[in-house]
Amino acid sequence: MSDRAPSDPARRPTPPASVSRPVASPIWPSVVWRAEDADALDAQYEGRTRGYAYARESHPNAEMLAAAIDALEGVPEAGGGGLMFGSGMGAVSAVLLGLLKSGDRVIASNQLYGRTLRMMTQDLPRFGIGVEFIDPTDAAAWATAARTPAAMIFAEVVSNPTLRVADMEAARAAAQASGALFVVDNTFTTPRGWRPFEHGADVVLHSVTKLLAGHSDATLGWVAARDPGVREKLFAAQGSIGATASPFDCWLAERGVLSFGLRYDRAEANASALADHLATLPGVEAAIYPGRPDHPDHNRAGALLQGRFGTMVAFRLAGGRAAANAFIRAAEQLPFAPSLGDVQTLLSHPPSSSHRALTEEGRLALGITQGFIRVSVGIEEIETLKREFSTAVAAAV
Structure with a gap:
């Protein structure tokens, strides 16, 4: 009998040992990961060792895909790397709900993705968060809006679906003037067209479902932050709202990113x-x-x-x-x-x-x-x- 064979048919066998590694990435569909003991689990959660516990928090396929997108977007190393979400709107939700609080004010382009606009007009007000919409192509509008302190500037480089091009320098200046986080949805433009972190963005997000994955068979979102403290808030929001990225979708999207x-x-x-x-x-x-x-x-x-x-x-x-x-x-x-x-x-x-x-x-x-x-x-x-x-x-x- 093989030493990998289970003693009971309801028990999983031990994976075979190998000195070689696969060329194509494996899929890790496991929801949970076993630890050696409670001390080992403490060490993972406290950051003294590296490992996985529960797939809602992280899993290898999500981390591998995030690293590939990080490289495309030029994510600042100090930020800690990007996070994968179950959809683009999962990423948007984590940014808005994880980084804003009641009483905050947002300055946003009036030409955002339709579901983002809906969330800002119908959901954020229920939580006591105000949003001022402006024409993103109008530098004066950005400057005027920034005269009042804000918590967040939210813009897309090229708008959906009208393809207007925002004045991103004016948006960045507005973020600095109002003391706001500068958030850019780069889904339409992609890092092939513009890399927001190189132009002062604090947070960048994508609906990976679209051009990055590229085959209409994976539903995913991605967010990265310049500051590790902001990333921690996004990570906490991800776990709380359950915007978990599927290992299989991450595996499909990693393959798409290669091309x-x-x-x-x-x-x-x-x-x-x-x-x-x-x-x-x-x-x-x-x-x-x-x-x-x-x-x-x-x-x-x-x-x-x-x-x-x-x-x-x-x-x-x-x-x-x-x-x-x-x-x-x-x-x-x-x-x-x-x-x-x-x-x-x-x-x-x-x-x-x-x-x-x-x-x-x-x-x-x-x-x-x-x-x-x-x-x-x-x-x-x-x-x-x-x-x-x-x-x-x-x-x-």
């Missing part, structure tokens, strides 16, 4: 070409892409992003909701799905998905009409995309 740079470069080149193509099609009221000279923030995007204009495109169909429906139905090979960052091009209609919680007036103030389509551009052959979009737009006219 992130190649995928991003190909999709970005496609996005630029597709935006220019859309601008030539009858029935397209506006083609929106920061790399185009007609984009309202083109000059700022060029200076800020150094030519990395991203993988997202948006456009407005002149025919409103009816044209949007006709376009989506005709685009049979382009999934209509409310996400982004996949290897395949995806379509989204913000009025019926990410921004449905806003009023019609609120959406129109952001330029989101019923004919507004957001495109997460993938890595297909560009001629294939041009042909499919031409056909679908023609059906919507």
Whole structure:
């Protein structure tokens, strides 16, 4: 009998010993980890030894993925490294609920991800936290808002879904002037386009579900902080709200991160070409892409992003909701799905998905009409995309 064989069929066998190591990362699905004794567990929790106890707190797949994203984002070593969450909104929730308290004031971009906006407008007020929304492209608005002390500045570099480019230098200056933590959601822009820690950010977060994982098969979030004390608060919030990252999803996303740079470069080149193509099609009221000279923030995007204009495109169909429906139905090979960052091009209609919680007036103030389509551009052959979009737009006219 093998010395690894259990004495009872209900007992797990001991893993086989090996002097070699796997090339591909294993998956560690265990919820709990066994310690030698109570003293050994104390040593782990007190930081004198390194180990795992309960998967809600940490596990190897989460730490390996976090380390890979840390390297992409250039996380300051003193901060202690990033934390993985069960979703992008789990990460947002930990930042807002873990770092703010009743009576605090937040200065936020008015062009954030729809669920983040919902949390700020409907949930934070219930906890006595006030939020002032401003136009993120307006330097004067940042400066004016910063005249009153704040606990947090919250911004995205490129907004979802309108692709406006924030004045991040003004946002950083506002954080300094108001004594606030400078928080950046870098999901859209990614570290390939901009690395917030290099520009004064205190906290950076991602919906890893999107471009970093890149295959629409893993739901995850990531947060890192410059200061270890802030990280401790985020870690405590993670455990309290139960935003646990699945080992399997972390394993999938780690594999996706390995090809992130190649995928991003190909999709970005496609996005630029597709935006220019859309601008030539009858029935397209506006083609929106920061790399185009007609984009309202083109000059700022060029200076800020150094030519990395991203993988997202948006456009407005002149025919409103009816044209949007006709376009989506005709685009049979382009999934209509409310996400982004996949290897395949995806379509989204913000009025019926990410921004449905806003009023019609609120959406129109952001330029989101019923004919507004957001495109997460993938890595297909560009001629294939041009042909499919031409056909679908023609059906919507």
